[in-house]
Amino acid sequence: MADSYSLMQEQYRKILVTYLKEKNEQGLYYAQQFSKKVLENQISPEEVVSLHIEAIEELFPYMPEGAVDSFEFLLEVMMGYGLAYREHQSLRDKQRELENEINVAASMQQTFLPKEIPFVQDLDVGVLSVPASKMSGDYYHFVKDENGCVGLAIADIIGKGVPAALCMSMIKYAMDSYPEQRLQPGALLENLNRVVEQNVAANMFITMMYGSYDPRVHHFYYSGAGHEPGFYYNYAEDSFDELSAKGVVLGIRRDSSFLEYHKKVEPGDFIVLLSDGVTECRTDDGFIEREEITNLIRQYKHLPAQQLVENVFYQLEKLQGFQLRDDFTLIIIRREV
Amino acid sequence: MSVQSSVEVHTEWGIVSARQAGRNLAKEIGFGSVDQARVTTAISELARNIYLYAEKGEIIIETIEQYHSSGAKKGIKITAKDRGPGIKNIREVMEDGFTTSGGLGAGLPGVKRLMDDFDIDSVVGEGTVITAVKWLR
Ligand SMILES: Nc1ncnc2c1ncn2[C@@H]1O[C@H](COP(=O)(O)OP(=O)(O)O)[C@@H](O)[C@H]1O
Ligand SMILES: [Mg+2]
Numbered sequence: 289m290a291d292s293y294s295l296m297q298e299q300y301r302k303i304l305v306t307y308l309k310e311k312n313e314q315g316l317y318y319a320q321q322f323s324k325k326v327l328e329n330q331i332s333p334e335e336v337v338s339l340h341i342e343a344i345e346e347l348f349p350y351m352p353e354g355a356v357d358s359f360e361f362l363l364e365v366m367m368g369y370g371l372a373y374r375e376h377q378s379l380r381d382k383q384r385e386l387e388n389e390i391n392v393a394a395s396m397q398q399t400f401l402p403k404e405i406p407f408v409q410d411l412d413v414g415v416l417s418v419p420a421s422k423m424s425g426d427y428y429h430f431v432k433d434e435n436g437c438v439g440l441a442i443a444d445i446i447g448k449g450v451p452a453a454l455c456m457s458m459i460k461y462a463m464d465s466y467p468e469q470r471l472q473p474g475a476l477l478e479n480l481n482r483v484v485e486q487n488v489a490a491n492m493f494i495t496m497m498y499g500s501y502d503p504r505v506h507h508f509y510y511s512g513a514g515h516e517p518g519f520y521y522n523y524a525e526d527s528f529d530e531l532s533a534k535g536v537v538l539g540i541r542r543d544s545s546f547l548e549y550h551k552k553v554e555p556g557d558f559i560v561l562l563s564d565g566v567t568e569c570r571t572d573d574g575f576i577e578r579e580e581i582t583n584l585i586r587q588y589k590h591l592p593a594q595q596l597v598e599n600v601f602y603q604l605e606k607l608q609g610f611q612l613r614d615d616f617t618l619i620i621i622r623r624e625v
Numbered sequence: 626m627s628v629q630s631s632v633e634v635h636t637e638w639g640i641v642s643a644r645q646a647g648r649n650l651a652k653e654i655g656f657g658s659v660d661q662a663r664v665t666t667a668i669s670e671l672a673r674n675i676y677l678y679a680e681k682g683e684i685i686i687e688t689i690e691q692y693h694s695s696g697a698k699k700g701i702k703i704t705a706k707d708r709g710p711g712i713k714n715i716r717e718v719m720e721d722g723f724t725t726s727g728g729l730g731a732g733l734p735g736v737k738r739l740m741d742d743f744d745i746d747s748v749v750g751e752g753t754v755i756t757a758v759k760w761l762r
Binding site for chain 2: 334335337338341360363364367368370371372373374375376378379382
């Protein structure tokens with residue numbers, strides 16, 4: 289530290305002398321380079337003033353007294369900048385620390401999501417979930433029971449970032465604790481609603497769509513808790529229907545009950561589940577229409593489900609200038625032809 | 626031998642006297658102009674806190690020496706003492722950005738950064754004692 293200061297002192301005097309002699313742009317360029325070096329060596333503003341004082345006193349030993357004293361005055365005035373500079377350094381270190389912590393938490397959060405999508409005879413499944421920042425408030429879940437039935441959930445924690453992620457961990461463990469055998473979607477949401485209502489802060493809410501697919505007979509049962517409606521693609525008619533389910537957001541009332549809906553899934557039909565980060569994709573012209581999403585899906589529907597969701601995401605990402613404003617999750621489950 | 630001076634702080638005039646005493650001693654010990662300004666700024670912040678929050682108190686300024694195997698080092702020690710209301714949450718006031726009146730970087734965390742050693746003791750209803758030391762390099 290003292291070493292680097294005396295080195296700097298030497299250098300400053302040299303470039304100052306050169307500048308005073310030549311008074312040209314090159315000299316000022318050296319000054320700019322020196323300014324970078326000063327920062328690199330963590331020399332604070334008041335020390336720079338002192339470098340100047342020392343150099344000037346050496347170069348002009350017969351300076352008027354007032355001029356010398358005025359530098360002392362300047363030094364005192366610069367003290368505030370010196371303090372702000374030090375604070376800035378320590379805040380930067382702290383920020384780096386926080387960022388590291390969040391990175392660790394974000395990779396832990398990834399482990400909450402299914403590692404792989406279970407293989408189910410006759411079903412083609414595609415899933416893509418992308419957080420807007422490091423931590424995600426979207427959650428999805430897949431389980432296959434011993435009869436080969438698939439339980440699947442998509443949820444959106446209202447709120448973002450770390451609090452949403454903490455809340456998500458609770459949802460995951462609640463869902464993991466349910467018995468192996470398939471729970472009816474309505475019953476499952478009722479149960480989960482109680483967990484959320486009792487354990488989560490009053491200002492945290494969760495929307496969820498839960499479905500259960502029986503691949504032996506191709507029946508799909510589902511219930512929703514205030515979640516963004518999905519779509520149902522009817523292959524025979526080549527049309528999209530809304531897949532919505534009435535139900536109150538989780539965590540609002542203790543005794544919510546949830547209606548159960550049913551679809552008979554025919555070959556080529558598919559179910560689209562999404563989070564509001566998909567539909568609330570915002571461009572310069574405002575929110576996009578739900579119809580624009582079905583148009584995009586239609587455009588890629590000949591592709592396998594995974595490629596389909598990836599292509600739709602790419603197009604939506606592009607529409608927003610590659611800046612996600614909300615967490616994005618898109619799931620497609622197709623009965624193969 | 627330790628040179629010691631004590632300045633009563635009850636008015637803004639007292640803050641200036643404390644600064645003056647600190648600068649004189651720092652110069653005498655051999656601190657350069659930057660370190661003189663640092664010690665003075667630290668004294669200023671501590672004295673202003675006494676003036677603002679405790680109404681009155683004192684600033685004690687003294688030279689100290691520490692002996693090592695490699696020799697002795699000299700320094701200046703500032704003690705700010707008052708019987709004011711005390712500080713309830715010391716950890717909070719030592720956090721950057723907590724300062725209510727001052728601007729960026731100032732306040733107690735600033736004093737801690739300006740000096741080499743810093744120690745604070747405060748009991749609510751009894752008062753506050755803060756000591757800070759700067760060593761001559
Ligand atoms: N000597 C003191 N006695 C009582 N309270 C104090 C004293 N010094 C500081 N404080 C409390 O600590 C807070 C932080 O002090 P400081 O870091 O100097 O910032 P600021 O004075 O700008 O608020 C003050 O707002 C005050 O509440
Ligand atoms: Mg203060």
